[in-house]
Amino acid sequence: MASAIARLxxxxxxxxxxxxIDALRKREQGLAELLARVSCxxxxxxxxxxxxxxxxxxxxxxxxxxxxxxxxxxxxxxTNIDGLESEETEETIDIFExxxxxxxxxxxxxxxxxxFYQGVFVAIFVTLDDFGxxxxxxxxxxxxxxxEREEAKNHRSN
Numbered sequence: 001m002a003s004a005i006a007r008l009x010x011x012x013x014x015x016x017x018x019x020x021i022d023a024l025r026k027r028e029q030g031l032a033e034l035l036a037r038v039s040c041x042x043x044x045x046x047x048x049x050x051x052x053x054x055x056x057x058x059x060x061x062x063x064x065x066x067x068x069x070x071x072x073x074x075x076x077x078x079t080n081i082d083g084l085e086s087e088e089t090e091e092t093i094d095i096f097e098x099x100x101x102x103x104x105x106x107x108x109x110x111x112x113x114x115x116f117y118q119g120v121f122v123a124i125f126v127t128l129d130d131f132g133x134x135x136x137x138x139x140x141x142x143x144x145x146x147x148e149r150e151e152a153k154n155h156r157s158n
Contacts, residue, residue: 062105065131066113070100073142074115074126075134075149093149095142 016024055061066072074096098115105111112125113135126135136142 062111062128064103064111065128066100066137068100068103070137072098072100072113072115073136073139074098074117075136075142075146093146095139095146097139 052061075093076096077093096117098117100113101116102114103111104114111128113127113130114125115135131137132141133145136145
């Protein structure tokens, strides 16, 4: 009985009523759900999220669109692909399925991705700014961009 009285006294000392306790529980549950969504369901402690937020604020965080070994789709000239162009072949702009061989970070705005096409070095380096313009994560995105580019070219020539 004494322990129940002590617990009731501790509860009364908080100054919170039952509705306040329910509101706190809902808030805590909402925060836990938010953290689970932000951390992609993996076990990322909120302290790590705080570190990442601080790194972003300090300009020390770069989120890469892909990683080494990923396949990307580059819209480029066949003359930019070593060993692919012969003297008789006309230069064509096409989509090349490439593998990211390396990523070099020089600065936040100067990150280079070295691409290989069928094991052959692509004679271009692409930057973060090229993603979504000339380099794409899916073939469908690359095809849509190439089609748009061709339509714009045809419109200008008419």
